[in-house]
Amino acid sequence: MARALVHVPANAKKGDVIEIxxxxxxxxxxxxxxxxxxxxxxRDIIDDFVCTYNGEEVFRAKLYPAIxxxxxxxxxxxxxxxxxxxxxxxxxxxxxxxxxxxxxxE
Amino acid sequence: MDxxxxxxxxxxxxxxxxxxxxxxxxxxxxxATPEMMKDAVRAVIGEAPVKKGKVKLDLPPLVENGNSxxxxxxxxxxxxxxxxxxxxxxxxxKNPQPNVIGVKLGPRAGRAGFSTRIRxxxxxxxxxxxxxxxxSFWSDDIDVIVTLAACVEEPKP
Numbered sequence: 665m666a667r668a669l670v671h672v673p674a675n676a677k678k679g680d681v682i683e684i685x686x687x688x689x690x691x692x693x694x695x696x697x698x699x700x701x702x703x704x705x706x707r708d709i710i711d712d713f714v715c716t717y718n719g720e721e722v723f724r725a726k727l728y729p730a731i732x733x734x735x736x737x738x739x740x741x742x743x744x745x746x747x748x749x750x751x752x753x754x755x756x757x758x759x760x761x762x763x764x765x766x767x768x769x770e
Numbered sequence: 771m772d773x774x775x776x777x778x779x780x781x782x783x784x785x786x787x788x789x790x791x792x793x794x795x796x797x798x799x800x801x802a803t804p805e806m807m808k809d810a811v812r813a814v815i816g817e818a819p820v821k822k823g824k825v826k827l828d829l830p831p832l833v834e835n836g837n838s839x840x841x842x843x844x845x846x847x848x849x850x851x852x853x854x855x856x857x858x859x860x861x862x863x864k865n866p867q868p869n870v871i872g873v874k875l876g877p878r879a880g881r882a883g884f885s886t887r888i889r890x891x892x893x894x895x896x897x898x899x900x901x902x903x904x905x906s907f908w909s910d911d912i913d914v915i916v917t918l919a920a921c922v923e924e925p926k927p
Contacts, residue, residue, distance in 0.1 A: 681880035694889070696866045722878040730862060730870040732838040732887040739873075742880035 666690050670751050672765040676743035684715065684723075685738040688753050688761065694729035710735060712754040718747040743769045802868045804895075807861050810868035811899065814859055815907055820899060824908040827860075827898040831913070836890040836920040844883035845900045845908070855882035857901040864894040865920075889920035 668688040676682050688710065695707025707729065715723040722741045735753075746769045752762045811820075828842040847855045854877045860870035870888050882900070890896070893916045899909045 694866070717878065720878070722876065723884075724874040725884075726872040728867055728869040728871060730865050730867060730889050732889050735886065737884060737886050739875075739884040740879050740881040742878055744878075 666761060668751070668753065668761055668763045670749075670763050670765050672749055672767055673743075674766070675768050675770070678743060678745075678769050680743045681740050682743050682767075683738060683740055684749070685736070686713075686715075686751055686763075687734060687736045689734050690753075690755070692727075692729065692731055692733045692735060696729070708756065710753050710755045713737060714752050714754075715739070715741070716750045716752075717741060718745065743767065745769055802863065802865055804863045807863050807868040807897070811859075811861055811897070814869075814872065815899060815901065818905070818907050820907040820909045822909060824902075825858075825898050825900045825910040827896065827910040827912050829896060829912050829914050831915065833890060833914055833916045835918050836892075836916040837918075838887045839890050839914070839916075840885065841888045841896075842883065842885040843898045843900075843910075844881075847882045847902065849877055849880055849882055851877045852903070854879075854903045855900050856903055858882070858884070859899045859901075860888070861897045861899070862888075862890065862894055863896075864892040865890065870896070890914060890916045891919050892916055 666689045671685040673682050690710050691708060693705055693708040697705045699705045709729055711727050713725045723739050725737060727735060748764050748766055750762060750764045752760050754760045824846045826844045833839050843858055845855045855875050857874050859872045861868050862870055871886060873884055875882060895911050895913050897909055897911050899907055901907055
């Protein structure tokens with residue numbers, strides 16, 4: 665779907681609160697703008713974002729057209745165990761993009 | 771000569787058409803109202819009372835460009851299994867739609883809060899509401915002045 669960037673610390677101590685930053689390139693067209701032809705530009709947004717930590721959901725967001733283009737979301741989670749964080753963005757048509765990041769927890 | 775005249779006529783017609791398109795561009799969609807925001811809040815949280823406090827909504831008070839406004843919410847909470855923040859919602863008064871974002875959290879978050887970038891179509895009040903695990907709702911409001919609105923080419927008079 666698009667280019668996605670995630671920033672997760674590579675190493676963390678068990679029990680630490682880590683900050684995760686995510687960004688995906690997407691137009692987030694609101695559906696309220698009028699195009700050059702006088703017709704409204706159809707709405708095209710990402711409306712769902714989920715982060716899972718070794719398969720367990722830790723953060724979920726429902727996005728609306730009021731989110732700026734190229735949605736940036738940063739949030740926190742507790743480093744519990746080494747493993748994989750998976751990030752998935754789903755647009756209004758149902759297309760999903762998944763990005764993963766590995767973390768080592770001592 | 772004849773060719774020149776027809777060329778001029780075509781150019782004039784094109785200019786008129788472009789002018790018409792510009793006029794139509796400047797017609798903005800009807801904005802949401804504070805009442806619509808209240809309805810949207812009720813649709814999300816039901817009839818529960820909302821108290822002020824615990825939530826901190828951080829937005830620049832003066833926004834130069836409404837197309838991308840950094841926005842941070844944080845909630846005071848120990849984030850344990852017994853006492854944590856379940857959800858945070860952001861609403862606005864005057865965008866075409868009152869909802870901005872709704873996030874779900876749990877004790878796994880460690881710290882209750884998030885940051886994103888939002889669109890603001892006008893100077894208005896933005897509200898954040900947090901739902902705690904004990905079923906209570908807490909909120910914070912902030913007034914922002916927007917000099918260049920989202921989705922509009924020309925600045926507001």
